[in-house]
Amino acid sequence: MANMNPKKCPMPEQDPNVRNKNFEEVALGYTPEMAIEEAQRCLNCKHKPCVSGCPVGVKIPEFIALVAEGKFIEAAAKIKETSALPAVCGRVCPQESQCESKCVRGIKGEPVAIGRLERFVADYAMANDKTEITVPEQNGHKVAVVGAGPAGLTCAGDLARLGYKVTVFEVLHTAGGVLMYGIPEFRLPKAIVQKEIDNLKAMGVEFILNFVVGRSETIDDLMADGYEAVFVGSGAGLPSFMNVPGENYNGVYSANEYLTRVNLMKAYKEDSATPILRAKRVAVVGGGNVAMDAARSAKRMGAEEVYIVYRRGESELPARLEEIHHAKEEGIIFKFLTAPLEVLGDDETYMVKGLKCQQMELGEPDASGRRRPIPVEGSEFVIDLDAVIVSIGTSPNPLIRSTTPGLETNKRGCIVADEETGLTSKDGVFAGGDAVTGAATVILAMGAGKKAAAAMHEYIQNKNK
Amino acid sequence: MYQIVKKKTLNSNTKLMVIDAPFVAKKAQPGQFIILRVDEEGERIPLTIAEYDREKGYVTIIFQEVGATTKKLGLLNEGECLNDFVGPLGVASHLEGLKKVAVVGGGLGCAIAYPQAKALHEMGAEVDLIAGFRNKDIIILEDEMRAASTNLYVMTDDGSNGHKGFVTDALKKLIEEGKQYDAVIAIGPMIMMKFVSEVTRPYGIKTIVSMNATMVDGTGMCGCCRLTVNGETKFACVDGPDFDGHQVDFDESMRRSAMYKAQEKEAVEHHECNLHKMEVK
Numbered sequence: 021m022a023n024m025n026p027k028k029c030p031m032p033e034q035d036p037n038v039r040n041k042n043f044e045e046v047a048l049g050y051t052p053e054m055a056i057e058e059a060q061r062c063l064n065c066k067h068k069p070c071v072s073g074c075p076v077g078v079k080i081p082e083f084i085a086l087v088a089e090g091k092f093i094e095a096a097a098k099i100k101e102t103s104a105l106p107a108v109c110g111r112v113c114p115q116e117s118q119c120e121s122k123c124v125r126g127i128k129g130e131p132v133a134i135g136r137l138e139r140f141v142a143d144y145a146m147a148n149d150k151t152e153i154t155v156p157e158q159n160g161h162k163v164a165v166v167g168a169g170p171a172g173l174t175c176a177g178d179l180a181r182l183g184y185k186v187t188v189f190e191v192l193h194t195a196g197g198v199l200m201y202g203i204p205e206f207r208l209p210k211a212i213v214q215k216e217i218d219n220l221k222a223m224g225v226e227f228i229l230n231f232v233v234g235r236s237e238t239i240d241d242l243m244a245d246g247y248e249a250v251f252v253g254s255g256a257g258l259p260s261f262m263n264v265p266g267e268n269y270n271g272v273y274s275a276n277e278y279l280t281r282v283n284l285m286k287a288y289k290e291d292s293a294t295p296i297l298r299a300k301r302v303a304v305v306g307g308g309n310v311a312m313d314a315a316r317s318a319k320r321m322g323a324e325e326v327y328i329v330y331r332r333g334e335s336e337l338p339a340r341l342e343e344i345h346h347a348k349e350e351g352i353i354f355k356f357l358t359a360p361l362e363v364l365g366d367d368e369t370y371m372v373k374g375l376k377c378q379q380m381e382l383g384e385p386d387a388s389g390r391r392r393p394i395p396v397e398g399s400e401f402v403i404d405l406d407a408v409i410v411s412i413g414t415s416p417n418p419l420i421r422s423t424t425p426g427l428e429t430n431k432r433g434c435i436v437a438d439e440e441t442g443l444t445s446k447d448g449v450f451a452g453g454d455a456v457t458g459a460a461t462v463i464l465a466m467g468a469g470k471k472a473a474a475a476m477h478e479y480i481q482n483k484n485k
Numbered sequence: 486m487y488q489i490v491k492k493k494t495l496n497s498n499t500k501l502m503v504i505d506a507p508f509v510a511k512k513a514q515p516g517q518f519i520i521l522r523v524d525e526e527g528e529r530i531p532l533t534i535a536e537y538d539r540e541k542g543y544v545t546i547i548f549q550e551v552g553a554t555t556k557k558l559g560l561l562n563e564g565e566c567l568n569d570f571v572g573p574l575g576v577a578s579h580l581e582g583l584k585k586v587a588v589v590g591g592g593l594g595c596a597i598a599y600p601q602a603k604a605l606h607e608m609g610a611e612v613d614l615i616a617g618f619r620n621k622d623i624i625i626l627e628d629e630m631r632a633a634s635t636n637l638y639v640m641t642d643d644g645s646n647g648h649k650g651f652v653t654d655a656l657k658k659l660i661e662e663g664k665q666y667d668a669v670i671a672i673g674p675m676i677m678m679k680f681v682s683e684v685t686r687p688y689g690i691k692t693i694v695s696m697n698a699t700m701v702d703g704t705g706m707c708g709c710c711r712l713t714v715n716g717e718t719k720f721a722c723v724d725g726p727d728f729d730g731h732q733v734d735f736d737e738s739m740r741r742s743a744m745y746k747a748q749e750k751e752a753v754e755h756h757e758c759n760l761h762k763m764e765v766k
Contacts, residue, residue, distance in 0.1 A: 192571075192702065192704075201706075230508075231508055232571060232704070235512060235517075235574065236509065237511070257706040258706065258720075259706070274708040274709075280701050285529070286526070293527055295745040295748040
């Protein structure tokens with residue numbers, strides 16, 4: 021008999037007023053007892069609606085059934101049949117709009133906590149599974165992956181499992197992409213990401229770091245070097261700015277810069293060589309997950325007041341509910357229907373001293389289906405600040421498209437690729453993740469990497485028939 | 486890891502290093518830069534490529550020991566390795582078609598001006614190379630610069646080498662004497678590039694400057710290196726580092742470069758204190 025508690029087993033968390041001063045993980049994870057209790061809420065539906073909500077098709081009811089039996093390592097193995105990065109997905113996937121949104125238990129209560137269970141079994145296996153990872157039998161074919169972010173790592177993992185010799189080229193000094201430079205330690209510990217990358221290495225995937233595809237070698241050079249197919253998962257790294265006056269005052273950061281300094285360059289550690297402003301009053305402009313990450317990081321870096329400045333209303337926030345909830349708990353102040361007009365700075369020091377804003381009201385829905393914010397006349401006001409973090413989106417880096425003849429891109433600079441296969445306009449070149457979609461989520465990028473891996477396998481098999 | 490195959494002291498605080506980095510050397514061009522990290526916990530710093538040897542896979546960098554990272558870099562010796570060395574980054578300088586060029590270098594900027602002059606000279610252009618230093622003791626690369634130019638003018642602020650004046654004085658004199666330049670390439674401190682651009686502006690001579698902005702990743706990801714060019718925001722790392730000197734907002738860029746001065750000073754003091762401790766041991 022299933023556990024009919026309408027609520028999820030709660031996730032233990034650090035106290036908000038403690039955690040907003042440290043960079044340790046917010047969520048502490050289930051105990052084995054909690055995991056079994058939660059797993060027993062699963063009805064093991066025959067038609068498995070949850071699986072249809074997962075971009076990488078994790079065998080959800082099967083792994084949960086194993087959790088209910090206390091077979092945690094077996095449960096992790098079940099997830100790994102289709103997902104390369106379970107410990108990551110269990111933490112950063114928007115389950116509420118994917119697998120959990122389809123859960124039958126969600127109709128009369130809360131859905132099964134699929135994400136929390138995934139996280140539990142992945143962590144459990146990481147700590148307790150001593151099975152040695154081996155290099156799969158090689159098929160003699162060589163493929164290249166450009167970019168070691170979620171799309172590239174997933175693609176590399178799937179191809180390695182099929183016996184390919186996979187080389188991943190990464191421009192930064194660390195593999196992991198946004199998992200390393202963007203998502204903060206308190207939401208996704210870097211040791212976990214590193215462990216997943218080490219697992220890929222153990223499977224024979226080669227990582228070449230500090231390598232600029234497009235400059236050191238172009239995609240055509242890679243193909244000439246004998247890579248039979250190339251996957252481009254170079255992401256959407258180029259930050260957008262607001263184009264308002266004063267945006268270049270010192271103390272105006274892109275969220276990418278702020279988070280890169282804090283996460284990748286470890287500016288949160290006392291002995292870090294990377295300089296960063298220890299601002300006391302910070303505004304983050306934008307309402308997505310990255311904005312929440314930046315705001316919560318700024319708080320942990322010692323800011324007394326941190327604002328989220330967002331031009332639409334609370335219900336329009338694109339961030340995950342969990343992130344918004346955590347941010348509020350940690351004392352982040354939300355300024356809704358507020359549009360930035362100008363960054364104010366000190367003429368002597370050139371440092372930021374405030375943000376001039378305008379009150380907005382919601383009008384008719386726009387092209388995105390969300391109600392369009394309209395300025396309220398005469399409603400300008402100033403928030404006193406010493407730093408502004410701009411988190412209004414990113415677009416793909418122009419390097420690959422400008423150095424790869426025959427690779428079609430759209431007017432937003434995104435690579436045009438088939439949604440099901442990742443195939444681009446260039447023979448042998450596949451693409452997926454933010455480089456194709458523009459800034460999206462980790463799991464969508466992983467889904468694209470997975471589909472492309474299957475298509476690349478088929479492409480190489482057909483070519484060699 | 487990237488091995489230091491050669492180290493040479495150019496003046497009291499300027500050093501040259503040749504690094505084994507075949508992926509960088511393979512396609513490096515004048516005007517491009519690299520980003521390095523000295524060790525696992527180090528910061529990423531950009532340095533312009535001074536020279537490269539494609540066959541050997543070597544890249545030469547020249548740096549001034551001014552910050553904590555460059556001081557740490559200067560302590561490494563031949564045979565030791567850098568943790569990270571990535572490049573070539575940025576857009577290569579557009580030198581094609583230039584026939585008569587004044588290349589202006591200021592201080593350490595001469596290390597970057599020199600390869601540009603050399604490339605132009607090898608392409609058959611007439612190159613007047615104007616190099617400026619504070620005094621004669623810190624003059625670097627004089628022989629190399631002479632070999633890479635048609636005429637070399639070395640200026641010192643204090644006149645200690647017998648040619649007193651700023652590079653702008655020398656440039657102005659040459660222009661007024663009737664030299665017709667297709668372009669002026671200025672590389673050095675931002676204040677120098679600003680004044681060179683002011684000298685050439687009334688004559689309408691195309692002036693290319695190399696913007697050495699503060700960077701983190703150097704690949705277009707953070708926007709830290711942004712500057713205003715003709716009213717538009719550009720990223721020095723992917724749109725540059727070369728820009729039209731007549732369109733750059735130098736005052737803004739100079740102020741942005743000074744953002745972490747206090748923290749940098751603290752880091753240097755901390756570093757020197759650690760060095761002292763090492764010596765005491």
